[in-house]
Amino acid sequence: MNKSNPQVRRIKAKKANYKLIFLLGCLILLAVATLSLQKYRKDRSKSVKSASSIQLLSKVWHLTGNKIVSEATQTLPKHILDGKNTFKITYDLHGLCVSPGQASAIELIGANKKVYSISFSDYGQNCENGQQTIDVPLSSFIGLDAQQPVEQIRATFWYPTFYSVDITNIVAYNSGSAVLGISTDQKVRPSPKKFPHITPIRPSPYAAVNLPE
Secondary structure: OOOHHHHHHHHHHHHHHHHHHHHHHHHHHHHHHHHHHHHHHHHHHHHHHHHOEEEOOOOOEEEEEEOOEEEEEEEOOOOOOOOOOEEEEEEEOOOOOOOOHHHEEEEEEEOOOOEEEEEHHHOOOOOOOOEEEEEEEHHHOOOOOOOOOEEEEEEEEOOOOEEEEEEEEEEEEOOOOOEOOEOOOOOOOOOOOOOOOOOOOOOOOOOOEEOOO
């Protein structure tokens, strides 16, 4: 019996070592899992911030016309405006002095087919030649609920002589989120330049429509 005691003690010691190794292994796995979870949460947070801004246009809109309406339209995923509250629009009037209403409009078409619009005449520098960027709160689209589905975004221009307008970017974003490459400072609307007042009757359906290719 005494001869077997050292052997029994060795077996017990081995079992204790195995238990200790197993416990250390579990602690290591737990630490790795915790670090991985923290990294996932940080990456997810960065991803959510990036998703808070999105480019709406698949290509530059180049609108030209001469006594005709020019339109450009982009189909949108229905819930693309969820969590967004502002448009950042980069455009070039090429010296055009835009008129109010449909003669210089950005329109959102809801899934209910209702149209919500703003006019470039209320923003930026009118008659300007050169690229400029404006911030337009979605609340300026009277009646629009940004959490409701939308189907399209559209630009319409009209002028009684030749004109050319380029719209480079329309980015929807949340002004309360700091997103790389997006300034959240709201632009102050400058006083519009004075120019001969033109009050065209709604051109369509009386005028031809020029759709960019």
